[in-house]
Amino acid sequence: MSPKLDTVFAALADPTRRSILSMLLEDDMAVTDVAEPFDMSLAAISKHLIVLTSAGLITQEKRGRVKWCKLEPNALKEASVWMQSFGMMEGLDLDAFERFLDHELEASGD
Amino acid sequence: MSPKLDTVFAALADPTRRSILSMLLEDDMAVTDVAEPFDMSLAAISKHLIVLTSAGLITQEKRGRVKWCKLEPNALKEASVWMQSFGMMEGLDLDAFERFLDHELEASGD
DNA sequence: CCCTTATTCAACCGATTGGTTGACGTTTTC
DNA sequence: GAAAACGTCAACCAATCGGTTGAATAAGGG
Numbered sequence: 001m002s003p004k005l006d007t008v009f010a011a012l013a014d015p016t017r018r019s020i021l022s023m024l025l026e027d028d029m030a031v032t033d034v035a036e037p038f039d040m041s042l043a044a045i046s047k048h049l050i051v052l053t054s055a056g057l058i059t060q061e062k063r064g065r066v067k068w069c070k071l072e073p074n075a076l077k078e079a080s081v082w083m084q085s086f087g088m089m090e091g092l093d094l095d096a097f098e099r100f101l102d103h104e105l106e107a108s109g110d
Numbered sequence: 111m112s113p114k115l116d117t118v119f120a121a122l123a124d125p126t127r128r129s130i131l132s133m134l135l136e137d138d139m140a141v142t143d144v145a146e147p148f149d150m151s152l153a154a155i156s157k158h159l160i161v162l163t164s165a166g167l168i169t170q171e172k173r174g175r176v177k178w179c180k181l182e183p184n185a186l187k188e189a190s191v192w193m194q195s196f197g198m199m200e201g202l203d204l205d206a207f208e209r210f211l212d213h214e215l216e217a218s219g220d
Numbered sequence: 221c222c223c224t225t226a227t228t229c230a231a232c233c234g235a236t237t238g239g240t241t242g243a244c245g246t247t248t249t250c
Numbered sequence: 251g252a253a254a255a256c257g258t259c260a261a262c263c264a265a266t267c268g269g270t271t272g273a274a275t276a277a278g279g280g
Contacts, residue, residue, distance in 0.1 A: 010237095015116060066256065
């Protein structure tokens with residue numbers, strides 16, 4: 001159905017890419033700095049960043065010779081809603097959860 | 111980090127497998143019945159079911175010659191919490207969200 | 221017992237993935 | 251303007267993926 005879900009979940013399936021997302025949670029980062037903690041070539045990281053960009057999970061903006069990577073958390077929303085529509089919260093107070101989400105998502109001005 | 115997240119997200123990245131999960135949301139199903147709506151060999155579906163089982167998203171129980179597939183929604187919880195702990199809620203009241211999750215996950219007795 | 225139904229296994233296939241290396245284009249700095 | 255820093259591209263590689271087919275196993279039904 002949604003090709004977007006395919007790419008978002010596929011992007012999240014790799015631990016390196018999830019780590020990158022976590023790092024970007026703190027701040028925007030240059031590609032080189034993203035790569036620094038990983039035991040892997042810069043080109044490999046560059047590819048991971050392309051995957052994340054295609055999935056819409058991050059955006060990249062070039063300023064000077066530095067390309068800045070920025071988390072794009074809204075891309076997680078569709079996937080998250082899909083999971084939620086599901087049993088994910090079985091046994092939880094789904095109504096309360098939904099009310100919470102409605103309220104919070106609205107406040108975030110998506 | 112968590113190898114489980116790898117397999118869960120990878121399992122969710124395929125539209126056929128997501129469809130299967132949706133079908134199982136309604137009721138437990140035999141492998142043959144799961145395969146019926148898909149334009150694909152039974153063996154292919156069998157493989158998809160193995161992937162879903164490895165990810166813990168479903169369980170399979172053989173009764174007689176029929177193997178029943180059952181949704182295991184708790185497996186989505188870890189992945190879901192990972193996503194939520196995340197930027198999906200950037201700009202939202204994260205503290206309130208965390209309190210909510212703590213409360214609800216505790217209540218669910220995961 | 222044989223036949224059918226239910227499911228998996230094994231071998232194979234082409235496409236994709238996650239990594240490497242080395243060359244290349246840009247922008248900055250000296 | 252040459253050198254360094256930033257990042258991508260292209261070619262390659264082994265491993266995995268999503269599918270096929272055909273044979274094999276297991277359990278019921280006549």
